[in-house]
Amino acid sequence: MAHVYVYSPSGAVRDRAAFKRGVARLKALGHEVEVDPSALASWQRFAGDDDTRLAAIGRAAASGADVALISRGGYGLTRILEQIPYKAMARAIERGTRFVGFSDFTVVQLALMKKAGAVTWAGPAVCEGFGATDAGDAAEGHGGLGSANGQGGPDEIMLACFDDMVSGSSEGTGWRLPAADIAALNGKDGLVARQAPLWGGNLAMVLSLLGTPWWPEVKGGVLFLEDVGEHPYRIERMLLQLLHAGVLARQKLIVLGQFTEYSLSVHDKGYSLAKVVAELRSRLKVPVLTGLPFGHVPTKVLLPVGLPVDVLVEGREALVLWGHQH
Amino acid sequence: MAHVYVYSPSGAVRDRAAFKRGVARLKALGHEVEVDPSALASWQRFAGDDDTRLAAIGRAAASGADVALISRGGYGLTRILEQIPYKAMARAIERGTRFVGFSDFTVVQLALMKKAGAVTWAGPAVCEGFGATDAGDAAEGHGGLGSANGQGGPDEIMLACFDDMVSGSSEGTGWRLPAADIAALNGKDGLVARQAPLWGGNLAMVLSLLGTPWWPEVKGGVLFLEDVGEHPYRIERMLLQLLHAGVLARQKLIVLGQFTEYSLSVHDKGYSLAKVVAELRSRLKVPVLTGLPFGHVPTKVLLPVGLPVDVLVEGREALVLWGHQH
Known part of the structure; x- marks a missing residue:
């Protein structure tokens, strides 16, 4: 292989x-x-x-x-x-x-x-x-799409995506959107991004480059983000920094992956990741999709960072398409 | 009063x-x-x-x-x-x-x-x-100067500094430097900063403004930093972002306050806040002082953010002086 x-x-x-x-x-x-x-x-x-x-x-x-x-x-x-x-x-x-x-x-x-x-x-x-154990990976986070398959061992979707990348047959990925995402799109579905450079990754690590010589300055892109072990208020603080720096408004689309391994406390009194997403949407005209199966979770798709992609929303399905590469 | x-x-x-x-x-x-x-x-x-x-x-x-x-x-x-x-x-x-x-x-x-x-x-x-309890504040962090006084209630140094600020008689503050700081100065003691704007505060919050319209762009300043609940690797990552963004090299002096409420693990294998400070010093010509009694600790001096200060190192003592204001 x-x-x-x-x-x-x-x-x-x-x-x-x-x-x-x-x-x-x-x-x-x-x-x-x-x-x-x-x-x-x-x-x-x-x-x-x-x-x-x-x-x-x-x-x-x-x-x-x-x-x-x-x-x-x-x-x-x-x-x-x-x-x-x-x-x-x-x-x-x-x-x-x-x-x-x-x-x-x-x-x-x-x-x-x-x-x-x-x-x-x-x-x-x-x-x-x-390296996931054959007994199944119990390290699943909160509220994520990222459930390990019931068979134990590495996640089958991840393995299939890896195979597709290795064989050069990888052309895109898709996932089912939460109903709230469809409502937030206000009918602006269909082709929501066209030939837009895909970039992003771990939110804290993306942020850690802001202001440095390695910040990629992508305009008109599709920015995907995930993180682990960050309370929603810290996720919000980081997203607002990207917003205030003008980064989010310059993109065609924001795609949120899995945010896992945090704990809400009684003092949060209803503040939650869903509230953070709603707050972000209230401040940003660029559409925000959620539920991308990527992050610190077993079910992880493979995504080409730096390639132009089309993003389609059809019904409840989101598709990120980069076409045949090799 | x-x-x-x-x-x-x-x-x-x-x-x-x-x-x-x-x-x-x-x-x-x-x-x-x-x-x-x-x-x-x-x-x-x-x-x-x-x-x-x-x-x-x-x-x-x-x-x-x-x-x-x-x-x-x-x-x-x-x-x-x-x-x-x-x-x-x-x-x-x-x-x-x-x-x-x-x-x-x-x-x-x-x-x-x-x-x-x-x-x-x-x-x-x-x-x-x-609001510190009369039984003394047990929330002291790791390795800090910030010990509550033995009498319980608010810290006496903090109270004295607050009084000085209220009365307009506040002219500066000082603290005893660790021996490692003196060694790192390589004889460059005396007046280490002159009429340099004092700025800073919580490291994560300082960082959260980078790239935004509220970033103060201070040159030739004295930057003081503290944080709470951040592992040394995260403190290092934030300091390196300031370094890579050119912020640290543009200052006259970096002053580190108290970094508290984190836990090292066995996997850190000797990595520590002291190692972070040494790493920073190895990458930066600007002097770095530590031990400022400021942070999420009871013993907290008051510091005028935005005022020009002189910083003197005399023997093991550091003095930050802003002169009489009113």
Whole structure:
């Protein structure tokens, strides 16, 4: 099937069992898995010191693999944004390597858009994507679409999307919208975005680039966002910063993925993520769709960051279409 | 003594006992306390809906009080940044009203600098400053200078600083530096900043203005920062964003206050706030001092946000001096 290069650019792999399960699963799926020599390195909370992780990224870019897959997210890429070998990564992408990741990896994906106009894939990592236990992943968040399948092991939708990306047959993705989204569209369904660059990822990581040289300055795009462990008031604060900075109004469409692993308290008194979305919609003319199956959840579609997409709303279905790439 | 106007621009007051203690303490200190009619309002997690809180800010500005003091922080000012009556607040400041607050209030303090060149005071709130229990405040954070005094009730240093501000005799503040700070200065002690505008506050709230119309764009300033409930990796990520955005290099001095209420885990493996400070120093020529007694801790000095200050390092002592104002 594919040559998959596994490397660790961010946090240290602590759950080695999940890592082993993920690598074994990729092999069982028929892939040739090459594990970077420092994939299991550990320095402080990181997968090796900054130079070690930079070297790992360089080896991933030089690997000639079909897919360069992060072992996990965490934190660490912000420290090396200035030294990341963007040109080498862009050349690898031209040669056919697909860089796949999410969470902390968001900053590299956006920096590659900015510095090299290169396309990467928002998608799973080895540990918490392919490494899900056979007993089923209980780490599902709140109110998300992201239910693990009942069979245990990696989510089947994620696996199918990964296969489509590997085979080059990936042309788009779709999901069922909540009724509130249809109401909020006020009849403006149909083609809600046309040839609009898809960008985004983890909300906190997107925000962390604002004002820096790696901010991609996308206009007329489709911005997708997810986050984990952030209370709705923090999600709102981040969304309002993007609003106040003029970023949201410059997009064609905002698409919210899964926001998980937070706890509301009695003091919230009805304040909720749904209220945040309603507040955002009240302040923004650009349409906001929700429910994208992407985030820190098992059911994660793969999305080409940096590619132009069409977005269609037909009845209760949303479709993000990028067409055949290869 | 002073006419103190108490209002709630952010989160709802849930700890009414602390609020009552704080008001009673202010009265016992001889102040005339005027409580805004919506000081105890509650809507979702906020002290009233957006219009209610805007009206409260307007009444505080119109009160003619010597001090306009927030009841507490929380979250809420980000939602009303566009509507806040900056001009009315600036006129009140010209007439002698001192706006005092911290945490969520940081965004108003920086927006007032930007929009009106007006000076406010970083300092306590009613609930967790003046409302401390007589049994002593046990909410002390990690590794901070901010120990409550042994006598219970509000911190004595905070009270003394508040008195100095009220009487107009406040001319500066000082604290003892950690030995590591002296070593990091490499002999560049003495006058480390001269007539440099003092600005800052809560790190997350400072960051939340980056890229927005309320970002104050201070050059050659003294930037002070504190935060609560943020793991050191998040503190580092925020500091690196300020670094990457060029903000830190444009300052004369960075002063770190108290960072409290976070937990390190076994997976951090030695990563710590001290490591974050060392990392920052390794990347920045501008000196970084630590230990400022300011943050989500009882021992909180009052600092004039927007005033030019001199900063002196003499032996192990740091002094921030703004001179006699009134």
